Amino acid sequence: QVTLKESGPALVKPTQTLTLTCSFSGFSLSTTGVRVSWLRQTPGKAPEWLARIDWDGERFYRTSLKTRLTTSKDTSKDQVVLTMTDMDPGDTGTYFCVRHGILGSTRGNWFDHWGQGTLVTVSS
Amino acid sequence: DIVMFQSPDSLAVSLGERATINCKSSQTVLDGLNNQNYLAWYRQKPGQPPQLLIFWASTRESGVPDRISGSGSGTDFTLTISTVQAEDVAVYYCQQHYSTPYTFGQGTKLEI
Numbered sequence: 001q002v003t004l005k006e007s008g009p010a011l012v013k014p015t016q017t018l019t020l021t022c023s024f025s026g027f028s029l030s031t032t033g034v035r036v037s038w039l040r041q042t043p044g045k046a047p048e049w050l051a052r053i054d055w056d057g058e059r060f061y062r063t064s065l066k067t068r069l070t071t072s073k074d075t076s077k078d079q080v081v082l083t084m085t086d087m088d089p090g091d092t093g094t095y096f097c098v099r100h101g102i103l104g105s106t107r108g109n110w111f112d113h114w115g116q117g118t119l120v121t122v123s124s
Numbered sequence: 125d126i127v128m129f130q131s132p133d134s135l136a137v138s139l140g141e142r143a144t145i146n147c148k149s150s151q152t153v154l155d156g157l158n159n160q161n162y163l164a165w166y167r168q169k170p171g172q173p174p175q176l177l178i179f180w181a182s183t184r185e186s187g188v189p190d191r192i193s194g195s196g197s198g199t200d201f202t203l204t205i206s207t208v209q210a211e212d213v214a215v216y217y218c219q220q221h222y223s224t225p226y227t228f229g230q231g232t233k234l235e236i
Contacts, residue, residue: 037226045230045231046217046228046229046230046231047174047217047219047228048228049224049225049226049227052224060224062224062225063225096173101176101179103179103183108179108180108221109162109221109222109226110164110176110179110180110219110221111164111166111174111176111219112176112179112185114173114174114175115173116172116173117173
């Protein structure tokens with residue numbers, strides 16, 4: 001059974017750095033083809049993709065946020081970490097980690113398993 | 125970035141009726157090499173994360189009932205719920221999984 005769970009601070013101040021951890025089970029990020037992404041969502045809006053990390057360490061970032069985002073993995077702990085610098089009230093939202101879909105030997109970029117999300121509020 | 129647009133923004137149907145949600149992408153999400161359309165559908169109920177329903181435009185995720193189906197190709201796609209049930213009340217999103225940044229439509233709220 002695949003599960004993902006996000007953890008981190010519920011409240012951060014403007015200009016601070018946010019660090020979120022995704023702890024997962026039921027799969028390994030050392031397995032060829034496995035991918036994990038981070039997304040965020042504000043109330044009433046669609047999810048917004050932020051970053052992706054692959055089994056081989058390759059990373060992809062949303063262009064508009066690239067200078068502020070870093071994602072890394074710790075395969076021994078089955079965890080992925082997202083850091084976002086220079087937080088702003090506009091970054092307030094629920095942050096999700098997700099696993100990319102797998103069908104047979106095909107690795108896709110749809111999201112078949114989601115964490116419950118963690119609400120992050122940016123306020124002084 | 126590929127922009128996704130859904131219509132309508134909201135939809136009210138009676139139990140047992142058909143619901144149809146449309147999604148249009150600003151550029152094709154059809155891969156000419158494998159003839160697959162890189163389009164997914166999700167539904168999200170209040171307080172829950174989105175749930176995957178469909179990927180590759182028409183492939184149903186495991187456990188999704190067959191009254192939910194996806195169709196379309198290129199830039200125009202449709203999600204159909206053949207007989208709406210109370211559990212289908214949710215917001216529905218399309219997502220292109222063709223290229224980064226992966227992008228979603230603005231959502232369609234389905235009400236009974």
